[in-house]
Amino acid sequence: MKPLDNMKTNYSWVKLLTAISVATVLYSCSNTSATPGMPQQAMALPVVPVTTTTATTFREYPASLEGKVNVEIKPQVEGYLEKIFVDEGAWVKTGQPLFRIDARMYNEALNTANASLLAAKANVAKAKVDVDRLVPLVENKVISDVQLKSAQAVYDAAVAAEAQAKAAIANAQINIGYTLIRATANGYIGRIPFKAGALVTKSDALTVLSDIHEMYAYFSLSEPDFIAFKNQFAGNSIEEKVKQVPPVELALADNSIYPVKGKLSTIEGQFDKTTGAISFRATFSNPGGILRTGNTGKVRIPQQFNDALIVPMEATFDVQDKVFVFVVGDSNKVASRPITVTGKTTNYYFVKDGVKAGDKIVFSGVGNLQDGMAIVPQPMSADSLLKAKPL
Structure with a gap:
């Protein structure tokens, strides 16, 4: 057989094998697909009722700490x-x-100023004599008043020089006092x-002097957080709302909670154009000196929820910045429903609307669900869930 005939024969076998493989795959797919009209087997998924609870959560904001007095000491x-x-x-x-600075040159400046004062006083005395001598001569019209005016001008200049010498003395004394640097607080x-x-x-800067009996924790709120803050507390003004804020907590860098609670004390007047945030300050007593200027932490503002609806985070999914749950309805069919979140803990969302107490929601496996699908509910009690996943 010629080589060309061999190539044609091999090519024919390849085409045949390819056709058989395609047919086999199509046959397998047709056999594994569900028969039209036959219902799919429903998934068994855990279902938990929406319940209410009373709890306190915290909004946390990164903070930097400074002593109430934090002064640079400069000469x-x-x-x-x-x-x-x-x-x-x-x-x-x-x-x-x-601290003490070498005061010798300032002492010499004081000596010079004292000597200048003595000279100035002598000039004043001499000028006064000249004026007193010329006054009767002018009164008796022996000389013109031009000479008296000149003498009076010399006297006035001498008096000014004396005052200048006294000021130089005072300045030299002040500088000598500055050579001994004392604590300002x-x-x-x-x-x-x-x-x-x-x-x-x-x-x-010779050093920094810090009074840390009270510490200021500075932190910032974004515009959405600031709006939520205004809505959370009662009052007709920001100042009134700040007064309504209960004692706040401070989480330290190791996530431990500082044992002394603090008080929100002030707020900046406007938003920072660069960061889009507004600054707050909380004050904490620091009797043991544990906190120091430069420490970092998180200010925790409490948020009280009374009879609030709670939804496990595990039961939710996000779509375009919205949070959804699957609610089990008639015939055990599920429907996705958006919820409005007003707060959260480690394991739960606090919900304002979207669901109501008693609604049954799918607890896990929500990633495999679609609206209208039927499931086989596996009931879970809210109490057992709260024991397994506490607030």
């Missing part, structure tokens, strides 16, 4: 740091000495970046 005169009276982390009281000393002998200027 008001330049010079060499002569002595440091405190150590980093020390507790100090108002007026306690912290009670608090803890922060890091001290300079050591004795270093040259410091007015722009240098």
Whole structure:
């Protein structure tokens, strides 16, 4: 047989085998599909009733903490740091000495100002003598009043120079006082970046003084959260609503709850154009000094629900930012229904509308359901579910 005949024969076998394979696949598909008119077997799925409960949930917002007093200590005169009276982390009281700057050049400035004052006083006395000498001569018309006016001008200049010398003395005394830097409030000393002998200027921060007996927790609310906040609490103004907020909690960085509750105390006047958020402040007492400036955490604002409908999160699914459940109706057929969520816990949604108490919803397996499908309900009690998945 010629090679060309062999190629034609092989090609014919390939076509035949391909046709047989396609026919086999089509036959298998036709046999495995449901027979028209025959009902599909209903799935057995757990079903739980919608129930009500009373609970307190928390809205959490990231926060940064600062002491009630958080002051940078800066020198008001330049010079060499002569002595440091405190150590980093020390507790100090108002007026306690912290640093001393070498005051020698300021003492010399005071000596110079004192000498200038003595000279100015002498000039005043001399000018006064000249004026007193010329007054009777002018009155008796021995000389013209031009000389008296000139002498009076010299006297006035001498008086001004004396006042200027006194001001220089006062300024020198103030600068000498600035060389001893004292605590402006009670608090803890922060890091001290300079050591004795270093040259410091007015722009240098010698340390930070923090009073942490009370701590401020700053946090922000987005516009939707702010609207929800306004709707949650009673009052005709934001100030009145803030007063109605119950004590808030602080979750620390390790998710533990700070033992002392705080109070929402103030609110910023406008939204930040960059972030679209508005700032709040909560105040926490800090008797043990556990909290420090720079700590982070989460402010937890309580939200009370009385006889609220609850729906397990596991029973829900999301479609285009809306939350749905499958409600079991007549003939055990399911229908999807949107719900309005007003709050949530770890395992449950609090629902405003969309379902009512007593409605039976599919608890799990909702991803396999479509509207109108029939199921075989496997009833679950709300109490057993709450024991297995607490609020």
